[in-house]
Amino acid sequence: MQTSTLFALLLLLVLVAYGTGFSRAVAAARGRGGLRNLAALPSYYGLHTALWCGLPALLLLGGWLLFDDAIIRALVMNSLPDKPDTVAGQNLLYAQIQNLAAGHLLGDASPQVQAAAEHFSTLQQRGSVLQAALTLILAIGLGAIAVLRFSPQLRAREKVESVLKAVLITCACAAIFTTVGILLSVLFESLRFFHEVPITEFLFGLQWSPQMAMRADQVGSSGAFGAVPLFTGTLMVSAIAMFVAVPVGLMSAIYLAEYASARVRNLAKPVIEILAGVPTVVYGFFAALTVAPFIRETAAAVGLHASSESALAAGLVMGIMIIPFVSSLSDDVINAVPQSLRDGALGLGSTKSETVRKVVIPAALPGIVGGVLLAVSRAIGETMIVVMAAGMAANLTANPLESVTTVTVQIVTLLVGDQEFDSPKTLAAFALGLMLFLSTLVLNFIALHVVKKYREQYD
Amino acid sequence: MNTMTLDTAGHAAPAQPQTVERETVDTQTVVKETVGQPLCDNAKLSMRNVNVFYGEAQAIHDVSLDIGRNEVVAMIGPSGCGKSTFLRCLNRMNDTIEGCRVDGDLTLDGEAIYGPKVDVVPLRARVGMVFQKPNPFPKTIYENVAYGPKIHGIASRRAELDEIVEDSLRRAGLWNEVKDRLDKPGTGLSGGQQQRLCIARAIAVSPEVILMDEPCSALDPIATARIEELIDELREKYTIAIVTHSMQQAARVSQRTAYFHLGHLVEVNDTETVFTNPQHALTEAYITGRFG
The missing domain is CATH 1.10.3720.10 (MetI-like)
Known part of the structure; x- marks a missing residue:
């Protein structure tokens, strides 16, 4: 399954989860004589369910997209009986395997490489099926648990707000860590420079x-x-x-x-x-x-x-x-x-x-x-x-x-x-x-x- | 027209209809004539047929009033009645408001206040002003008081300036509290001290008239009492016009009281008369606390 289709499906699930949470809260409120008898407004119950449904699945999907290339590569390369010693040689070989798997023929490939390319495509296919299945199962499962565990006493607003706060903190940290990262990279490169050229010459030299x-x-x-x-x-x-x-x-x-x-x-x-x-x-x-x-x-x-x-x-x-x-x-x-x-x-x-x-x-x-x-x-x-x-x-x-x-x-x-x-x-x-x-x-x-x-x- | 029945007894005892008939005051009445004595013989400031407009809206309607030498005139009235606007005409502070237009004859010692040839700078040096909120400059206490004499070139030597500063602070009753910290910022004083600093600042340019626009509204009762005493002392040397929301204050500090209503001057009389035997129904309704 394509990742974009998966995203669309996930979005649909999140919307359904929101609707379910919302309507359960409304129904519960009606049974108890008004919204005041709920611990939070229905929209917060909706958001609470939607977050349970969407957020872990999204994190899983994100992690998968980050790491699946490296894992597949490791699996493919390990399956090869003899591989080049240098990193550059390995890169070259792996690129050849990828091209072969994608259908771009680049000259003759050894049977070994062809086998590896086939291995690569099966891994990729399995990976994408596994990815979609796991994501959807996680989304549906956690969403269902959230719906089942619904109770009018659930303090949905506080939970939703703590998630929102975490999102805000993450964004703020992203800016700060970027600055720190830039500073550190510049700092370490500068230190390398000062190994070769004395800092006094740099600061006080006139040429x-x-x-x-x-x-x-x-x-x-x-x-x-x-x-x-x-x-x-x-x-x-x-x-x-x-x-x-x-x-x-x-x-x-x-x-x-x-x-x-x-x-x-x-x-x-x-x-x-x-x-x-x-x-x-x-x-x-x-x-x-x-x-x-x-x-x-x-x-x-x-x-x-x-x-x-x-x-x-x-x-x-x-x-x-x-x-x-x-x-x-x-x-x-x-x-x-x-x-x-x-x-x-x-x-x-x-x-x-x-x-x-x-x-x-x-x-x-x-x-x-x-x-x-x-x-x-x-x-x-x-x-x-x-x-x-x-x-x-x-x-x-x-x-x-x-x-x-x-x-x-x-x-x-x-x-x-x-x-x-x-x-x-x-x-x-x-x-x-x-x-x-x-x-x-x-x-x-x-x-x-x-x-x-x-x-x-x-x- | 929003006609209000201003009889408190009527609300309290609806079973006694005869008290309701006693009197009603239409607060929207357009007052044609000022009752009492708006004019006086030894006028320092005299205003005749003053109209003030903000753009299209008219804020002051045909007001005539004299303020006598060494007299404290209090201006009272409900919010938005135009008393501050009127006060700000007397030293042309309204010039700073875009779209504000003043008509009428206003004179200070017989000289026109408004006129194409009048320079507002010396005028404002003669007619000082103290504002509602204490507004010391972000400078030292000394610099705050010395500001006016410096820009007008009143003092030529440092010693002279020192003398003016000390004298002004003494007359504002602040000297003993600040003499050891003249080089500290004026903004660090308490609200009441700041307001007395502003009065000292105004006195330092030796004005002839001091206008006070609700000078105590931001102060606590003790600071207010101190300023009221001060106003009484200042009367010996200056002519003072004070706008106030507090009727007790008007009664305590002024010799004459002017009651403004919806931009009209309703009644001017001796303060005692206004507060014991008001001649206009609106004045009576206001000072007895039935609206405002």
Whole structure:
């Protein structure tokens, strides 16, 4: 039986179980003079029966689907009298058996392999029959038990709710474990990298040229892994971005929250937030094709030299990208400042701007700082714009007109294309990723802490 | 028209129909004329034929009232009768509400309050306001009081500012409680202290009039008593208009009382007269607690 058919059948059974549980509860209630004499509402009895019918069967089915391939493989391979020694050889052989069983003929197969292929198909067929039978028996059996054990005193609501709670906890854990998993995988790869390159060299070295020599006599590919130029490049681009985003974003937030009429606000706010929806690739080629040449020509006009890819171009465009982020977060915290504070200031004879500068902004400041820190961590992690507009050269420079490179850009270039994952070159990407992860983690932590502290003040 | 029979005796003893006939008050009555003495000779603030609109809805209908020098005028009335709206006209706080329009002649010492050439900033410095909910700024106690003098450039030197802060806090009866913690946040004080801090903040800019919009509604009885004493002391120097829901408070602190009803000014009289011998049936019904 096909798995999809099985699912459909299972769903049908669950619906039947729900209906049975529901109607039994309704019938019991009628016999006892009203719903109040049941321990829970009929829908909870329905759900209770449905869960008993569906959940264990579903778990069984899920487990089966996860493990049946491995079990069948083990059975087939063990039945072979002589098999290759290497894992790769075994994989190849098993693939051949599978293809043969599926009817794709790939050259001549030995009788042994043909026998194995037949064995494989019978196992698969039996497996699928067994799977369907077990699932359905489990569903029907447990569903029937749940129906038989029905009693008006059964606290169905509490049972259903505890199952729901377990589902919610599982979902929450999935997110957390994913984060932990990513962190661990990055961490272990980084540790491998630090075995090959000392951590001090990575953190304090001034040279970044991750090309490893393939031959002993190769020139210019010594492989230097000093990440300082990348960090300074990241810092410079982010700083330029914040120079653009914070004043513009903050002032637009102040305008929208304090000065704009409701009509302008309703129009302008969504338009500003559209900026947040533009894919960063689009910003990237805007930066590379429009802003960078413009900067180069302007610099040339005033007698400065600017390279065609510059930190300034990337930073400016990244700043524009972050404006809605800063603006929207600041707008929220400014709106959260109670009207009574504004009234108090105005009632003392403050002008509108004095009220904004001396009362509203100081009151909103912690929230604004939190928002800005979140924006900084976005700027540090941003990749596409810098890849396209800031360049690849790891220059250690303070001149924003030169091309620089950032941590994210280097991760991209290290991992693009065919790579072997045991050379320091590719492992360096994980070390950079770890640094990035840690710095944005710290920033987010501080930002959330500041924002939370602010929230407590007015609630 | 929803006509209510406002005779409690009628409910209590339906067997005695003669008491039901005694009097009924139609609370939806449109009041044409204000009874009593809305005007006075030494008016600090004088309002003539004031109408206030929120968009299409009219909140205040043709109100005329004087507030005399060094006088406390209490404004009472049921919720939504327009007393707060009227109070907020006096220092143009209604300007901050979108769609709010004020008609009529309002003057402070004979100078127009509303007018194309009037700057609201000095006006609000002359007419201070204390709000229903204590609203200290999230700054230190000192900074809260010093805020007004700073923005108006009243004090040029630090010592002068210190003096104003101390004087204002003393007059608000808060100095002894906070003198050792002027650098602590004003939001950390108790509700009653916060409200006195707000009064000190208002006094610090040396206003001529103080408007109080239910200044005690968020406070406990002891803090309320403290503020009421304070209002009585402040009368020597300032002119005060106070909106209150508590008739006892109006009776305790004010010299004249104005009764508002559905946006109309029904009756203005000496406080004693209003509470002992009200001239309008609506006023009597309200102060005897038959609605409101």
